[in-house]
Amino acid sequence: MTEHAIVIDGVGGQGVRVIGNTMATLLGAMGYEVTLLYDYDSSVRGGMSEAFLKYADEPISNPVVEHANVTLRLADRGPNHLDSDYVVCDIGLVKPGERAEEIPFLELGVKHFGRDLFGNMIALGRLLRLSDVKFDQAALEAALPAKYREENIGAVRYGYDLDDTQIHQIVPEEAAGRFAGRYAEAVLSGVAMRDAIELAGQHPVA
Amino acid sequence: MAKRLLQGNEAVLLGAVKAGATYFAGYPISPSSEVLMAASVYAASHPELRFLQAEDEIASANAIIGASLAGAKSFTATSGPGFSLMQEAIGYAHKLGVPTVFVDVQRVGPATGMPTMPGQGDILQTRYGSSGDYTSIVFYPSTVAECYEYTIRAFNCAEESRSPVVLLSDAFLGHLNEVVDLDAIRVPVVERTLEPLASGHTRLFSGVATYPDGEPATADADEFIRQYEEAKARRLEVSERYAFHEYGWNKDADTLVIAFGITRRIAQPLAPHFALFRPIRIWPVLQDELREIAPRYRRIVVIEGSDGQYASVVERVLYRDVYRVPLLGGRMSLEAVREGLDRIGLLPAELAEAAV
Numbered sequence: 001m002t003e004h005a006i007v008i009d010g011v012g013g014q015g016v017r018v019i020g021n022t023m024a025t026l027l028g029a030m031g032y033e034v035t036l037l038y039d040y041d042s043s044v045r046g047g048m049s050e051a052f053l054k055y056a057d058e059p060i061s062n063p064v065v066e067h068a069n070v071t072l073r074l075a076d077r078g079p080n081h082l083d084s085d086y087v088v089c090d091i092g093l094v095k096p097g098e099r100a101e102e103i104p105f106l107e108l109g110v111k112h113f114g115r116d117l118f119g120n121m122i123a124l125g126r127l128l129r130l131s132d133v134k135f136d137q138a139a140l141e142a143a144l145p146a147k148y149r150e151e152n153i154g155a156v157r158y159g160y161d162l163d164d165t166q167i168h169q170i171v172p173e174e175a176a177g178r179f180a181g182r183y184a185e186a187v188l189s190g191v192a193m194r195d196a197i198e199l200a201g202q203h204p205v206a
Numbered sequence: 207m208a209k210r211l212l213q214g215n216e217a218v219l220l221g222a223v224k225a226g227a228t229y230f231a232g233y234p235i236s237p238s239s240e241v242l243m244a245a246s247v248y249a250a251s252h253p254e255l256r257f258l259q260a261e262d263e264i265a266s267a268n269a270i271i272g273a274s275l276a277g278a279k280s281f282t283a284t285s286g287p288g289f290s291l292m293q294e295a296i297g298y299a300h301k302l303g304v305p306t307v308f309v310d311v312q313r314v315g316p317a318t319g320m321p322t323m324p325g326q327g328d329i330l331q332t333r334y335g336s337s338g339d340y341t342s343i344v345f346y347p348s349t350v351a352e353c354y355e356y357t358i359r360a361f362n363c364a365e366e367s368r369s370p371v372v373l374l375s376d377a378f379l380g381h382l383n384e385v386v387d388l389d390a391i392r393v394p395v396v397e398r399t400l401e402p403l404a405s406g407h408t409r410l411f412s413g414v415a416t417y418p419d420g421e422p423a424t425a426d427a428d429e430f431i432r433q434y435e436e437a438k439a440r441r442l443e444v445s446e447r448y449a450f451h452e453y454g455w456n457k458d459a460d461t462l463v464i465a466f467g468i469t470r471r472i473a474q475p476l477a478p479h480f481a482l483f484r485p486i487r488i489w490p491v492l493q494d495e496l497r498e499i500a501p502r503y504r505r506i507v508v509i510e511g512s513d514g515q516y517a518s519v520v521e522r523v524l525y526r527d528v529y530r531v532p533l534l535g536g537r538m539s540l541e542a543v544r545e546g547l548d549r550i551g552l553l554p555a556e557l558a559e560a561a562v
Binding site (some may be wrong): 021 | 470
């Protein structure tokens with residue numbers, strides 16, 4: 001197979017590393033050559049945090065991704081020159097002209113698994129689906145940390161099994177707009193980012 | 207051991223352990239801190255590796271010199287600003303002939319600069335950072351596997367040359383994770399032969415110029431030159447056995463690209479259009495190899511993460527001008543390489559079209 005390039009675009013503290021490490025470890029266990037490069041600002045929280053992930057059957061030379069097959073966008077902080085064939089992102093982060101889909105990952109994490117952090121694993125599952133990675137349960141288990149392993153596996157599976165119809169049901173345009181509005185309103189009123197997501201998600205979108 | 211995902215900075219620690227390192231001292235600084243963290247974690251379960259988080263880089267550098275004199279293979283890891291603070295100690299280690307390893311994971315400087323962004327601006331600092339004349343030996347790998355391999359070689363070279371050896375890395379290489387099989391990398395380890403402290407007789411370890419019996423030789427030029435030439439000859443002779451480099455890509459092209467560290471990786475899409483020379487041994491500069499290869503090419507382009515530090519070295523060695531593509535401000539990307547080549551009129555049409 002030719003190189004497959006993925007970018008995870010976020011800010012410090014959002015889980016870019018958790019998703020990147022888990023996916024890279026999983027792909028490595030499946031026998032792929034993998035490069036995973038973190039590019040981040042020196043701010044611990046709130047600064048730009050990018051993961052460049054490539055995998056292939058052959059060794060990979062350039063680990064820096066400038067054209068991604070898929071980008072997972074949890075925040076819009078990535079390099080300006082980065083472009084992507086397809087973008088999967090949280091609500092309100094699609095840019096004009098992109099082939100993209102919006103999924104309220106953190107809200108789904110709260111709704112289905114009790115905590116927003118499982119939203120990252122739902123996002124990982126969707127990323128694996130969009131990248132057409134056919135993983136087995138054992139490899140996934142080995143790639144995940146022991147803590148919350150069952151919930152994490154469930155969340156990855158949930159994200160992996162989402163189909164387009166379900167996504168449209170979860171995120172009707174109007175409801176997505178409401179979520180984004182509540183989230184923006186909370187952030188502007190001084191609520192921390194994570195709390196704002198939970199606040200916005202307290203009114204299920206569908 | 208099967209293949210595993212490993213970070214460049216962690217590979218440095220594992221290479222040091224494989225080489226027989228038993229002492230680490232350091233002070234955390236991005237983007238090298240994972241070496242210190244990995245050493246700390248390793249030492250917690252492997253008491254044969256002594257670990258010290260010192261109060262600063264000056265103490266760290268002097269601690270590894272002391273540990274080496276006491277018989278330990280020792281090392282530290284830092285980045286540009288910390289490496290600057292270590293320069294006085296590095297000069298001391300050169301004066302005494304102390305085998306030890308300094309790892310410098312480069313970021314964008316000067317000063318605090320851009321702490322997590324990749325740079326290659328310490329090329330000249332590794333050669334001329336301390337005062338006086340001395341002969342530096344410096345290696346710069348390009349992959350995670352090479353971080354492991356050349357850490358072992360750096361330790362070996364330090365033992366053979368009886369001098370501090372520098373292993374360069376950069377923020378991208380240090381933070382790069384790759385699938386590696388360390389068992390497939392087999393480098394024989396050079397054992398310590400220097401007599402440690404407490405061996406039964408008195409020795410003097412002074413930064414001052416002295417005679418072999420320890421008496422000051424602070425006004426004896428002949429003695430100074432004798433000792434200097436002896437140390438220089440040993441280090442040059444040993445470094446000849448470590449003349450690692452890569453020469454490849456399209457050797458029939460009319461332009462030679464010189465790139466090293468992470469820059470060589472990023473420039474890979476240039477392969478069909480250019481020849482490549484990648485120095486792994488940065489110092490002493492590979493002048494015999496450069497002088498043999500360079501005449502085959504009409505043009506030479508040095509792509510590096512500084513404003514021409516290595517390019518100036520190449521010009522001095524070859525007595526000819528070279529083109530420069532500086533990647534500054536942490537912009538280590540193919541796009542920046544393309545822009546740089548375009549500026550000097552050397553961007554191949556296919557690459558220009560690919561960028562559109």
